[in-house]
Amino acid sequence: MSALFEPLTLRGVTFPNRVWMAPMCQYSAAKEGDDVGAPHDWHRTHLVSRAIGGVGLVITEASAVSPEGRISPADLGIWNDRQADAFADIVSRIHSFGSVAGIQLAHAGRKASTTEPWAGGESIPAGEPHGWTTVAPSALAFGDYSTPVAATTEDIAGIVADFAAAAERSLRAGFRVVEIHAAHGYLIHQFLSAASNKRTDDYGGDFAGRTRLLLEVVDAVRAVWPADLPLFVRVSATDWLDDTSGLEAPSWTADQTVALVQLLQDHGVDLIDVSSGGNARAHIPVGPGYQVPFAKRVQNETTIPAAAVGLITEPKQAEDIVATGEATAVLLGRELLRDPYWPRRAARELGADITPSVPNQYARS
Template sequence: MSLLFSPLTIRGTTLQNRLWVSPMCMYSAQDGVVNDWHHVHLAQFASGGAGLVISEATAVVPEGRISPEDAGIWSDEQVEAWRAVTASIAARGSVAGIQLAHAGRKASTFSPFSGGSGSVPAASGGWVAEAPSPVAYDGLSAPVEMAVSRIREVVEAFRTGARRALDAGFEVLEIHAAHGYLLHEFLSPLSNERADEYGGSLENRARFLLEVVRAVRAEAGENVPLFVRFSATDSALGGLVVDDVALVAEWAAEAGADLFDVSTSGLVAHQQIDVFPGYQVPFAARVREHTGALTASVGIITSGAQAEEILASGQADVILAGREWLRDPHFGLRAASELGEDPAALWPPQYIRAHRAS
């Protein structure tokens, strides 16, 4: 058996393989409620061989949405809508995960295919974004600085979001602390100019995230896997570097996190990134080396052989892919065939006759 298609047990959940679907925003919800698009979109990956399907960044409060069309998990109506999606994923032999999120200063923006750009004005359904400091992302409106009382409210929102997510049938929880959104903004000195207990030193800048991790772990109990997605570098002078993030990951593991989903960048528009196949793998490797924790790698991973080599070389424990699953919703079945896996072990019986060896 290949490493890619070997099972992995984390706390009380066993994943059938290590080729998983990254969270990908669809900008297609209404009032945070998902619909048939999300159902078909996510369930197809389970049929396509994904061991874990993580839903898009899902806001824990209305003002935490990236766009007015983002998914949410702050209401009972949203829980009910998610239940059909998670049931379909489970029925196809996969596991449903959710990414709990708050967009921070990148909230209230027009979705990519809405026809608009920049921040959505209040007259068009937008709102004032909130952030660690009143420092705007280039091209967006300035956010308001979060008071300590508001930070505590958002920690509680992550906790109640975790409870709703579990009630909706999700079996894995991921906290979004990457790509320039709220928790990443607190971590980075480029966006956090606070002078209180949530600013200044790395320990202080990590305080909000660690409070969220502890709150979600306490709510989820001991059997639920808890991940954190990090941007391992800001790819900009004076920003976070991978050793900073590796240290924060160590603290997050102590607070109850089980796996680190390691991406990069997204905080500032002037970032400088050299993109090539597997370009983010070394960052996952560094976090894994420092923490000894389970680590997932991303970054233009497009074949079974490439994914297997990353695992075999000890750079990561899991592969998360996004756009390759969009290009080929049966990426898992294809990768299994490339690695010589028995089709009966992964392919739906309805699809076996399409297997090359048949």
Template sequence: MSRLFQPLQQRGLQLRNRIAVSPMCQYSSVDGMPDDWHLVHLGSRAVGGAAIVFTEASAVSPEGRISPQDAGIWNDAQADAWARIAAFIAAQGAIPAMQLAHAGRKASTHAPWRGSGAVALGDGGWQVVAPSALAFDDGYPLPVALDAGGIAKVVADYRAAAVRAHAAGFRIIEIHAAHGYLLHEFLSPLSNRRDDGYGGDFAGRTRLACEVIAAVRDAWPQDLPLWLRISATDWVDGGWDIAQSVELARIAVRLGIDLVDVSSGGLDPRQAIVVGPGYQVPFAARIRREAGVATGAVGLITEPAQAEAIIAGGEADVVLLAREFLRDPYFPVRAARALDARLRVPEQYLRAWGTGGD
């Protein structure tokens, strides 16, 4: 039997297979509101057989958006708009999931196809925040270092967003602490130069992430899974690295994290990444082995046999695909055929895909 198509139990949820749609920013919202684009984009991947369909990185506050066009979950109107999307995903047999995020010093920037760098205050931009007053790169906004009140607000915003996400019908939450966004900025000594209790040594730099995890876990139902996305390494000497990631994962498990979604990079433009198929999978395998936690593998996973090998080899418990799902919303159907596995498909598609599924 294909390991990729074996169910996975996480708390009170059972995943129908090990394939998840990774969070992918769409830069298609107005005032943080999801719309018909999000319904069709996410819904089609649920129809295609994924076990989990993640929203894009959904901002927990207006200042937490990457761009003015990012979706959010900081008010009830947004939660109401997300609710019909979550309901449709669930109706297709997939688990609706939301990634909660704060962009930190990489906020108030242009959508990729609209340019790069900072959006000016007069053009809809805003003052960005970070652990320290260090810009990501030339042309990016100069952040203001968060004070104690600002840090407390971040924790409260994550907690409130989790409550809204549950009310909207989402059944997995992922806390985004990767790719150079706010929580990752606190983790890395390259971006965190604080000399208070939220900086300095490993305990100080991980404090905010731990407080957010604890707050969200407290607000999130105990029978539902909570995930954490991290960058396993900054790919820069002296930065956040895999050894620190393993230790953070061990702490996160004790705080109630059920799976660590393992990516890398995004914090520093000096990063030197050797990219190739499955290049981040060894990080997921090491964290799974040494921290004793379920992991998700990401990064240039494009072929069914490759995904099967990752799961069968015990390198990760779930594979999360992004660009491949943009190219092929029905990747799970293709994978099931290639691996001689069964996958139930919508009744409306049985004429094309076979009786009862493929």
């Protein structure tokens, strides 16, 4: 038996296997007009083809909970019903091929209002076409990006409400998993890390203050998300800025991540998607499975299962991660861009049966 291809049940949802598609921004939504932020043919082809390829869970790219929460003006969003309706067709197609559809809800904070990566990924100042004023815990810029404004408590309350409203729309669109994006230097991560959060009010300062926004978002989403559907949180386990342990370190660290997940145990979170980095320009020692040790800590030191992501490319590698208990599932990103049918190839190499089964049209292969 292959651990990688065993089903997994979280709440009322059974994932047919442990090979999942990580959220990956496509920067391909309309920038203006009635369909701003809505998925279209590209997204349908991109997402549904991975369901046909056999992944157990397809998570959409970061979908903004407000227009100001987009990374770029070409990002997906789910801040209005037109966007939710466009997602609904894609979700039904994913489910028709036996995979589970999930959505990542996000707010980019100070890393918002940029051009697409292939256009330079540069900051678009407010007042320029497709640019807007960005918001963050503190008026500190990310690198050479535009300086954000510090969020007021009223702004924060509005952001929490935006996440809850986006979760409600996600439910109407048919998604069965919601993931809150608290990683990669986007807004919630900016609040978590002392490197970007210099506030002195209830949303800054000590560990309790810096984690407050995420806990409020989780509670607001869990309140509208059905009890039989799972809720995930993606975290960056470390900023890669220093090795200081303890809860009051000058940046975000693996020790703080474990402490955060221990808090989330009582807030209805069902799985932690463990990534790293993104909140500062830092040297990251990238290599095969380089983030797996962080997932292992969450898996072993808390009661919430973890999923591992980051340069997981080989079937035996993925199998060992799950079989040895380093993570409950693996999330593949770029490898699924290169090979949408990776799960089916992996099952053959591991001698495993795979669910979802091969579509009749492809059975001859």
